[in-house]
Amino acid sequence: MLTSRKQQLAVRALNYDLFENAQIGISKQAILPKEQAGALPSTETLEHLFNRFNFLYFDGKLSHPVIEYSNRMTCAGSYTPVKNLIKISRKYHNIFPDEIEDTLKHEMIHIIHFNHNAAFKAEANRIGASLKAKTHPSLRRQPKYLYVCPSCGLEYPRKKKVRMSSCGDCSRRGRFDPDFKLKLAKSFAAGREISYA
Numbered sequence: 001m002l003t004s005r006k007q008q009l010a011v012r013a014l015n016y017d018l019f020e021n022a023q024i025g026i027s028k029q030a031i032l033p034k035e036q037a038g039a040l041p042s043t044e045t046l047e048h049l050f051n052r053f054n055f056l057y058f059d060g061k062l063s064h065p066v067i068e069y070s071n072r073m074t075c076a077g078s079y080t081p082v083k084n085l086i087k088i089s090r091k092y093h094n095i096f097p098d099e100i101e102d103t104l105k106h107e108m109i110h111i112i113h114f115n116h117n118a119a120f121k122a123e124a125n126r127i128g129a130s131l132k133a134k135t136h137p138s139l140r141r142q143p144k145y146l147y148v149c150p151s152c153g154l155e156y157p158r159k160k161k162v163r164m165s166s167c168g169d170c171s172r173r174g175r176f177d178p179d180f181k182l183k184l185a186k187s188f189a190a191g192r193e194i195s196y197a
């Protein structure tokens with residue numbers, strides 16, 4: 001399914017995100033009581049939903065991903081191809097609980113279309129999933145862009161896109177050094193997380 005070189009490169013970039021969320025285990029959630037009033041649906045329920053949407057909209061052809069909650073993510077959801085993993089944000093859906101089916105549908109499209117391109121939009125239209133997540137003041141702390149030094153891996157969260165910036169630690173003589181030009185690793189466009197190679 002990962003056909004283009006761009007997608008294959010993107011897969012590598014996504015690895016990082018998994019470490020970030022490694023402490024959120026599925027086993028933990030399995031011990032919790034199911035479906036308390038006002039609580040978010042269990043991951044088991046999300047899997048049932050996935051199967052329903054898969055059958056309804058995709059002829060059951062999507063490969064079954066791991067679906068888990070993220071306690072840290074401030075965007076609505078994300079999809080990580082290398083692990084076939086859909087993450088659903090608790091923070092976001094505690095604020096917008098009615099959006100959870102929409103988020104799941106959105107992330108399901110990412111199984112076949114990595115970026116929010118025209119093909120993605122056509123699918124979103126077809127199955128009634130939205131492109132943009134909602135915003136709320138408490139979700140706005142996240143920077144819009146995350147840049148990374150290609151050499152030492154230091155992260156540079158930025159509110160705006162940067163073009164000619166290099167790593168402060170690696171650059172020689174304290175000025176712009178093209179050998180250590182920062183690379184865009186992630187953007188958080190419209191409340192959705194996209195990762196880059």
Ligand SMILES: [Zn+2]
Nearest residue numbers: 149152167170
């Ligand atoms: Zn560096």
Ligand SMILES: [Zn+2]
Nearest residue numbers: 106116192193
């Ligand atoms: Zn998306």
